Each structure stands twice: as C-alpha cells, then as structure tokens.
Amino acid sequence: MLVCLSVTLLVVIVVLRRAEVVRRTGETDVTVSFSLDGEGSGAGAVDTGIRFFDHMLASFAKHGRFDLRIRAVGDLEVDEHHTIEDVGIALGSAIWESFGDRAGIARFGEARIPMDEAIASAVVDVSGRGYLVYNVGFRTSFVGGMGTRMVRHFFESLSSNARITLHLEAAGEDDHHICEALFKAFGVALRRSAVLEGTGVPSTKGVL
Numbered sequence: 001m002l003v004c005l006s007v008t009l010l011v012v013i014v015v016l017r018r019a020e021v022v023r024r025t026g027e028t029d030v031t032v033s034f035s036l037d038g039e040g041s042g043a044g045a046v047d048t049g050i051r052f053f054d055h056m057l058a059s060f061a062k063h064g065r066f067d068l069r070i071r072a073v074g075d076l077e078v079d080e081h082h083t084i085e086d087v088g089i090a091l092g093s094a095i096w097e098s099f100g101d102r103a104g105i106a107r108f109g110e111a112r113i114p115m116d117e118a119i120a121s122a123v124v125d126v127s128g129r130g131y132l133v134y135n136v137g138f139r140t141s142f143v144g145g146m147g148t149r150m151v152r153h154f155f156e157s158l159s160s161n162a163r164i165t166l167h168l169e170a171a172g173e174d175d176h177h178i179c180e181a182l183f184k185a186f187g188v189a190l191r192r193s194a195v196l197e198g199t200g201v202p203s204t205k206g207v208l
Contacts, residue, residue: 016035016037017035017036017037017098017099017100017194018033018034018035018036018037018067018098019033019034019093019094019095019096019097019098020032020033020034020094021034021090021091021093021094021097022090023086023089023090023093025082025086027074027075027078027082027086028072028073028074028075028082028083028086029072029073029074030070030071030072030073030074030083030086030087030089030090031069031070031071031072031090032068032069032070032087032090032091032093032094033067033068033069033070033094034066034067034068034069034091034094034095034098035066035067035068035098036066036095036098036099036191036194038061038065038066038067038068039065039067044058044061044066044067044068044069044070045069045070046058046061046068046069046070047070047071047072048070048072048074048083048084048087049072049073049074049076049083050076050080050083050084050145050146051144051145052143052144052145052146053080053083053084053087053146055144055180056179056180056183057070057087057091057183059180059183059184059187060183060184060186060187061187062187063113063184063187063188063191064186064187064188064190064191065187065191066187066190066191070087070090070091072086072087074086079147080146080147080150081150081153084146084150084153084154084157085153085154085157086157087154088153088154088155088156088157088158088161089157089158089160089161090161091158091161091162092130092157092158092159092160092161092162092163093161093162095158095161095162095164095190096161096162096163099126099194101201102126102201102202102208103198103199103200103201104196104197104198104199104200104202105126105193105194105195105196105197105198105202106192106193106194106195106196106197106202107125107126107127107193107202107203107208108123108124108125108126108192108193109123109124109188109189109190109191109192109193109194109195110122110123110124110189110192111184111185111186111187111188111189111192112185113181113184113185113188114181115172115177115178115180115181115184116172116174116177117172117173117174117177118170118171118172118173118174118177118178118180118181119170119171119172119181120136120168120169120170120178120181120182120184120185121167121168121169121170121185122166122167122168122182122185122186122188122189122190123166123167123189124164124165124166124186124189124190124192124193125164125165125166125193126163126164126193126194126208127163127164127165127208128163128207128208129163129165130159130160130161130162130163130164130165131159131164131165131166132152132155132156132159132160132165132166132167132168133166133167133168134152134155134156134168135168135169135170136151136152136168136169136170136171136178136182137170137171137178138151138175138178138179139173139175140175143175143176143179144176148175148179151179151182155168155186164190164193166186168182168185168186170182170185
C-alpha cells in the first residue's frame with residue numbers, strides 16, 4: 001500500500017535590525033550597539049562618563065524599547081562637548097544602519113510626552129535626509145552637571161548621521177524634567193517610525 005504524507009514546511013525569516021558602530025578619534029573612543037527590535041524592556045548599559053547624559057540615553061532606550069549599549073571614553077578634562085557630539089554621531093550612524101533597506105517601515109512617528117509640569121514632543125521622518133528643528137527652552141545653563149546647550153548639539157549630530165528629519169519641542173519649569181521628557185519622546189517617536197506595517201519602501205521615489 002502506498003502512503004502519501006503531506007508535509008507543511010513553515011519558514012520563518014527573522015530580520016535583525018541592529019548595528020554596532022565604533023568611532024575612535026584623538027578626542028574620544030566610542031562604541032555603540034543598537035537594536036531597533038529589542039527585548040521590549042530597553043535592555044542595555046550606557047557609560048559615557050557623564051552621568052546625567054547616561055540617564056537621558058537610558059530613558060531613550062527604555063521608552064523606545066530598544067537594546068542599547070554605549071561605552072564612551074572622552075577628554076572630559078576639557079569639557080563634555082567632544083564626548084556628547086561623538087556619541088551622537090555614533091548612535092545616529094547605528095540607527096541609520098539598523099533600519100536596513102527600510103522596506104515596510106511606518107517611516108513617520110510622533111510622540112508627546114509629559115513629565116510632571118514639563119511636556120515634550122518629537123516628530124520623526126526616516127527620510128534619508130538629516131534635518132533638525134529644535135524649539136526647546138531651558139532655564140539654566142547646566143542640568144545634572146551637563147550643559148543644556150549640548151542637548152541641541154547631541155540631537156544635531158544624531159539626526160544628521162541617522163539621516164532622519166527630527167522636530168523637537170519642549171517646555172516646562174524644571175530643566176531635568178524638560179530634558180528627560182524630550183529624550184523619552186524621541187525614543188517613542190523613533191520606535192513608532194520603525195514599526196513594520198507593509199512590504200515596500202514608503203516613498204514615491206522607491207528609496208529612502
């Protein structure tokens with residue numbers, strides 16, 4: 001007797017959207033490992049030597065649900081400028097690489113996040129064009145030992161190297177709250193832009 005067996009083969013293709021970037025200069029040594037599709041817990045570790053900056057980056061990863069590891073050694077005896085700038089460059093480059101061919105992504109993402117009296121909004125377009133619009137009012141020159149002027153410079157460096165269009169706004173009474181709401185909003189907006197919801201590249205040009 002001939003017995004015919006029907007076998008169904010299920011093939012699951014997992015696309016790992018992650019990247020690692022190493023940037024070494026005469027001023028800094030930065031290693032960034034970033035995954036768009038993290039464990040959902042914002043897993044990772046951040047050590048830049050600037051504790052408040054570490055806290056902001058950890059908030060970005062936690063609320064974006066990204067896996068993020070950053071190790072940075074910089075010339076902090078000069079000031080924090082080179083370290084924050086180069087972390088922005090390296091993280092932005094890792095974000096760009098992690099998006100892969102961009103097929104099926106939502107492309108656009110936005111978030112409006114409160115923290116007590118402060119509120120921040122972030123709007124992201126994974127456009128392939130780095131551009132920052134920044135409307136954030138801080139009341140003091142430093143928060144947690146980090147210059148508030150460096151917040152803008154970080155996002156300029158990141159958006160340019162991630163090749164994303166990024167609009168940021170924030171206001172409030174407490175600079176810690178303003179800054180933290182801003183990093184959280186960016187994390188949530190970026191996560192929403194990375195959601196896979198289709199098949200093709202979301203552009204009439206066919207590329208991003």
